[in-house]
Structure formats: structure tokens, C-alpha cells
Amino acid sequence: MTGPDPAIVRDVVRRALLEDGARTDITTNAIVPPDLQARGVFLAKSRCVLAGLDCAREVFAELDTRVILTGRRGDGDLCENGDEIADVRGPAAALLSGERTALNLLQQLSGIATLTRTVVDAAAGGIAVLDTRKTHPGLRALEKYAVRCGGGRNHRSGLHDGVLIKDNHVRIAGGIVQAVRRMRAATPLPIEVEAQSLADVDAALEAGADVIMLDNLDDDQIAEAIARIARRAIVEISGGITLDRIARLARLGADEVSVGALTHSAPAADISLELTLDRR
DSSP states (O other), X not given: OOOOOHHHHHHHHHHHHHHHTGGGOHHHHHHSOTTOEEEEEEEESSOEEOOOHHHHHHHHHHHOTTOEEEESSOTTOXXXXXXXXXXXXXXXXXXXXXXXXXXXXXXXXXXXXXXXXXXXXXXXXXXXEEOOSOOOTTOHHHHHHHHHHTTOBOOOSSTTSOEEEOHHHHHHHTSHHHHHHHHHHHXXXXXXXXXXXXXXXXXXXXXXXXXXXXXXXXXXXXXXXHHHHTTSSEEEEESSOOHHHHHHHHTTTOSEEEOTHHHHSOOOOOEEEEEEEOOO
16 A cells, blocks of 8 residues: 655654644653663553554654664554554664654554444445545544545545535535536546436536545435436445444445545554663
8 A cells, every 4th residue: 555655754754743842841851961871652441443654763863863663564454453564663762752653643643544434334345435634634644644544535635636515615606506517627637516306416417427436325315316327427425424324325335435534533542652772
């Protein structure tokens, strides 16, 4: 699986370290001699899917290039409570000052990967699970990577690389047909249209949409919409997606389901870093 751009990882890490004041750590700088060495282990404290190990490695590399982080598990691996994820060794000051930033990134990204794996497992191969743009500002590339670690697929990465005509676009354009017509004149990209009713589905079909997103429709409406579409467009389902519901949706014949909760509501994974003096 392709990881995030290293330049983006570096930028996120540098901003996070600056935010935390890691280079001016009052407590560590006062009590930890600069030549003191330590070692540690990242531990999974609950079942989780790992994501973000390179982010943790970059945190320590930014603070001190002598720190060595060695993964025992890899991104995308399922870890059980008590599993040792990675070893870290180097100057104690760098390990202490970078600990929280490394854990914040590792826990958040692993939480997204874990929730994604849960949803993908519930879908049981019957429907592709996609993320959305409902990501934390500045962290989209990392959070979408975490979705991939969990077995999900990425929707468009931003407004620049995919077409999605939503309800407000339709209102401003004067209708679905008008909006699609303008898009056809502007780009060769596939055109996706959000449909909030069966009437919207009919309009999207008339306009020749390539993808129709069924937004916040109930199961009966979705079944009727899929019958009307009759494979003339890719069908995506969005809104009100729960684990209990996704198995039912997978049986209705849609192609994709997009779940904003993968990134905006995933609980952080429980991971700790246990440090000790390195007396070697």
C-alpha cells in the first residue's frame, strides 16, 4: 500500500512538535542530562489495526537523528492487547520530548484504521467502503492513508481531483441536469451527483451522471433507486451508515458506501510507550 508523501509527514510532524513546544521542553531539559540514553517499547493496550508508524519515527528523527525506531509490526497489521508494536532507542531527552506527539499521531491514525477494518469486515466484501473529506484540517493525507491501512478505499482527496455535485451546487445551478451539463463542458472526469430523493435519481440518470450518490435514503428507497439505475451508473450510498445497517446495504446491490465517521469519529487506539534507562 502506498504511504503518504514523506514531505507531508515531515510537515505535519514539524507543526505538531512546534505546537507542543518539544524543543523547549522545560521539564526534560531541566532534569535529563543530554548524554543519558534510554530505550522503550510501544505497546498495544487494546485490539487495533496499526497505522502511522513512520509518523512516530519521523517525530524522533526530527528531535534527534540518533534515535532508532524499529518496528515489530507494520502498518495494516492487526495487533492484540499486549503486542509489542515497535522498539525505540536513543537519547532519553528526545524520547521524552517526542513521546506525546508520536503517540498522538500513532493513536489517532491507528484508531481510524481500526474503525475502517471493522466496517470493512461488516461489509464482508459485498460493497466497497470509502472515506470522505470529513477529515481533521491539515491531516487529510495521513488520515486517508490510515483508511487504506484498514482496508478501505479513498474517495477524492480534495476538491481539485474529483467531481461531486452536491445539493447546494444543484440549487445554485438551477437543477441537476443544468449542473451536469456545465460539468460535461468543463472536464472529462467522471461526474458524481448527490441524490436525496428518487426524483433526484431520475434527474441524475437523465443527465447521464457516471456515479449517483444516494444520500440519506432509507433501505426501501435505496432498493428502488438501484432498480431504476439498473447498472447505468455506479451507485454509492452515504448517510446514516451503521455497522448494523452496512450488512443489509451490501446485499442491495450498490457498488460503494462512503462513511464520514471513519475519519471524523474514530476513537483513538490505546497505545502506550514504556521507557527505561538503557544501561548498555
